[in-house]
Amino acid sequence: MPSVTNNHFSSQEKSAIDRAIAQHSGHPGELLSILEVVQSANPHKYLSLEALRYVAERTGIPPATVYSTATFYSLFNLEPQGDNVICVCRGTACHTRGSRALLERLCLDLGLSEHETGETRDSERIALTTPDHRFTIRTVACFGQCALAPVAEVNHHIFSHVNERILQREVKALTQGRK
Ligand code: FES
Structure with a gap:
């Protein structure tokens, strides 16, 4: 996973990720569901590297798997989106x-x-x-x-x-x- 730093990873985002993990963990397609929730909770509708790292850390899913999933599916944005x-x-x-x-x-x-x-x-x-x-x-x-x-x-x-x-x-x- 690239080592770009994003200073906008907020405690609200962490809470949103924690809730998404609690809701979807253990279900089929859990990673996709979690990433969808995390992206929609972000005010700029994207997945920051910090968010991806946090998902990996909290779920135990390897960071490379989280990152490759986020980059594979076109529904996920890795850059902040416009209004x-x-x-x-x-x-x-x-x-x-x-x-x-x-x-x-x-x-x-x-x-x-x-x-x-x-x-x-x-x-x-x-x-x-x-x-x-x-x-x-x-x-x-x-x-x-x-x-x-x-x-x-x-x-x-x-x-x-x-x-x-x-x-x-x-x-x-x-x-x-x-x-
Ligand atoms: S090519 Fe199928 S909708 Fe544009």
């Missing part, structure tokens, strides 16, 4: 219907560069957050709604046959606090 999360599908059906252009436009409008992460290939996931933490832009491999391509998700609300105008309208509404 609003917009997810653009980059699967084949959505790609052929223009999802790359949608993603590029979104990044441009929010002042984000896909190249910041060095992850520029279509097949790779990206997760970029604006410096003010208002927005996180993510990609997924497929929402499982290919017939409705292109598909995007704004704060867990799915938009099918989405276009630039719709995404810009949503961003504007969120920026102005109308949502």
Whole structure:
């Protein structure tokens, strides 16, 4: 597990982890359930390295197993998320219907560069957050709604046959606090 220090690991988070462990320990898929609870309890919806270490320490699960589980599943975030999360599908059906252009436009409008992460290939996931933490832009491999391509998700609300105008309208509404 990398040795990055995070100074924001609070006693509240420790308590949330203790409760999650008490609730799910000994059940099938306990680690996944615990990590889900821990992430949702974090104000920025992510799993810090300190949280992962604490989970390992308290459960007795090897740190490498905890870390590899957190990095394997796309539902887990290892970086703080923005207040609003917009997810653009980059699967084949959505790609052929223009999802790359949608993603590029979104990044441009929010002042984000896909190249910041060095992850520029279509097949790779990206997760970029604006410096003010208002927005996180993510990609997924497929929402499982290919017939409705292109598909995007704004704060867990799915938009099918989405276009630039719709995404810009949503961003504007969120920026102005109308949502
Ligand atoms: S490829 Fe986008 S929903 Fe399947």
